[in-house]
Amino acid sequence: MVREGSCLCGKIRISFEGEPINKMLCHCLDCRKISGSAFSTNIVVPAAGFKILSGTPKTYVTDGDSGQEITSYFCGDCGSTLWRNGKVTDFNPIVKAGVIDDSNFFVDNEAKPRVELFSHRRPRWVKEIPGAVQM
Ligand SMILES: [Zn+2]
Numbered sequence: 828m829v830r831e832g833s834c835l836c837g838k839i840r841i842s843f844e845g846e847p848i849n850k851m852l853c854h855c856l857d858c859r860k861i862s863g864s865a866f867s868t869n870i871v872v873p874a875a876g877f878k879i880l881s882g883t884p885k886t887y888v889t890d891g892d893s894g895q896e897i898t899s900y901f902c903g904d905c906g907s908t909l910w911r912n913g914k915v916t917d918f919n920p921i922v923k924a925g926v927i928d929d930s931n932f933f934v935d936n937e938a939k940p941r942v943e944l945f946s947h948r949r950p951r952w953v954k955e956i957p958g959a960v961q962m
C-alpha cells in the first residue's frame with residue numbers, strides 16, 4: 828500500500844510503500860525540539876519504496892541523542908520536518924507519522940508504536956504504551 832505525506836503548506840510531498848521496518852515513539856531531546864511537543868511518533872520505512880513527489884526539502888545535520896549523525900528533512904517555507912535519516916536506521920527514512928495525509932493512519936492501529944525510545948525521558952504525566960518495548 829502506498830502512503831502519501833506532506834508538510835503543512837503542502838509544497839513538499841512524499842510517498843512510501845512496503846511494510847514499515849519499525850514504529851517508534853521517541854522521547855529524545857531532538858524530537859522534543861523538532862515537534863515542539865513531548866515526543867515524536869515515527870515510522871521507519873524501506874528506503875527502496877520512499878519517494879519525494881514534489882518540492883525540495885531543506886536539510887539540517889546534527890548528532891542525534893543516539894550520538895550518531897542524523898539529517899532532518901524539512902520544508903523551508905512552513906517548517907514541518909517530514910523525515911530524518913541516518914546510519915542509525917541503515918539510511919531507511921524515519922518518517923514523522925504526523926505528516927501522513929490519511930488521518931486514519933493514527934486512528935487505526937497502523938501508527939501504534941512498537942518501541943519507545945529514550946523512555947527514561949518520558950514525562951511522568953505520559954503513560955507507557957501497552958505492549959511497546961521500552962528502550
Ligand atoms: Zn511546507
Ligand SMILES: [Zn+2]
Nearest residue numbers: 853854855858
Ligand atoms: Zn527522537
